[in-house]
Amino acid sequence: MAVLTYREALNRAMTEEMEKDPNIFLMGEEVGHYEGAYKVSQGMLAKFGEKRVIDTPISENGFAGVGIGAAMVGLRPIIEFMTWNFSLVAIDQIINSAAKMNYMSAGQFPIPIVFRGAGGAGGRLAAQHSQSFESWYAHIPGLKVLAPYTPADAYGLLKTSIRDNNPTIFIESEVLYGSKGEVPEGEFLIPMGKSDIKREGTQLTIISWSRALMYVLPAAEKLAKEGISVEVLDLRSIRPLDEEGILASVRKTNKVLIVEEGWNVAGFGAQVAYLIQKEAFDYLDSPIERITQEDVPMPYAANLEKSSLPSEEKIIKKVREMIQ
């Protein structure tokens, strides 16, 4: 089995898909000559040429629209947002055009497009460059939303997204690009709507996704040493959501903590909590808890930034309380 970085896994997925299908192209700021702001598209310009790896001016709304228009007539664009923070400039196109086109044309114009790029918090990038938008996009029918944590998941889910006939919001984690993991040789796909148990446990389920798992998994490890058995469920796919997978784990452990990097108010974890109380209320031994980013724009100061985010310590403390 090969060990790849998260960025290499993404690069491999795009490259393989583009080799197979000439309708696929990659477009965005700095994706070509610069080889990607985070070097995800390294080597791709040399391989596919300027026709298929296209540098754009800084005009997110414009090139998101170009991608959607091209998808209307059968091309399969991958649109890279340098980071998801800048996707807000294009949110009109994503919501009002991409997500609705198939519906309002009664199925005449599916939009097979992937919007992808770096998301998430951290790195002392402060308020405008350090935010998680999964909940925003998950709110919109017509979009699919993915947020992988491991290189293998990134590879398998990106390939699935590229082949999907719907607009996909593929949120990569900025701080995970260099992280390494085993990626099986040969091609494989991971279906959307399937969560993954990243760690088996019996006493409590932590539901999380993307880089928040960086805190969750070591916390679970430490708790195990104290004799507390935590199951860690990685959603990977926010929309569609693996309702069965979530409920199965809840029925097994009877306690749930949801850890997310985004804000609390109207955050996606609230939706997951609703689902659980609705469908598995009788299985719950205690109220569902959440740990989220604090209800503030991201501060710059290192200590404040750290204290605003979920952390190993917060998770351990909360789990201990819940297990009492």
Next chain:
Amino acid sequence: MSQPKTKKETEDLLELYRQMLLIRRFEEASAKAYSMGKIGGFCHLYIGQEAVGVGAISALEQKDYIVSTYRDHGHALARGLEPKSLMAELYGKKTGIVSGNGGSMHFFDKKKNFMGGHGIVGGHISLAAGIAYASKYREDGAVTLCFFGEGAANIGSFHEGMNLAAIWKLPLVMICENNHYAMGTPEYRALSVKDVSVRATAYDIARDHIEGDEVRKVRDHVKVAVERARRGEGPTLMEISTYRFRGHSMSDPAKYRTKEELDKYKQGDPLIKAEKDLLSAGWAQEELTKMDETILKTVEESVDFAEKSEEPPLGWLYKHVYAENV
């Protein structure tokens, strides 16, 4: 231009006149149905602007694409979409062009490369650039025609779409139908220029500006831009000056303009102009009246069809939220 000289020219004008008249009668019928509460939502009429849509679209080939705004009835009819299915769409019936999912602002017809009515002002301009981009990518020789109002020329998407089309020399013709008002805002309160097409110079692309009251003149000018695009010489920004005789939408009494102004523009009604030209080229009044009667009948049939059609089944609510992965 004005009067047609040969028989061929006369017959050509007659066909364009027929299309404009169909739009006029169709929209009068929709206005009536709207007032009776049969049509919901917004309903933006095209009355007064017919020569622009008909002239421009008649300059295209079947393989070319059209991207429209929420004022899309006229463009759709000019492209030959079925009046019946358009009227049924206005009524929200399952027989509508998008089976009741779209309504007035969202006509789409893939078979006719009619790429939609779009409801966000200017948002569709970059979509049009994308469709043109795909034509260039595939070298299919098609040109994309994008309509928008002068109000849309102030939104970011317009500028971004124009810049992208310019740097990539896309086969795109952008037609600003300047009807002088964006809802209730007159152009002089919203635009830094008197003629939107001068903004082309900022992007170093071709431009044109004409009055939009003569349908054949519109076609001739649009043709130049379409051919330029087809030759691979890039986009054109055109302003075609026109006027809407009704309010912005059916719910707008248009109190922001004077009766004198409206009367002045009605002198330039493109239908009356074409009619005069046909008459002085020797066409008989009775022929035109007969044509009108036939059109009225078509429109009546489409209303009847819409009235009698069923609403979409409730089970369709979730249909088409996502496309199938086949």
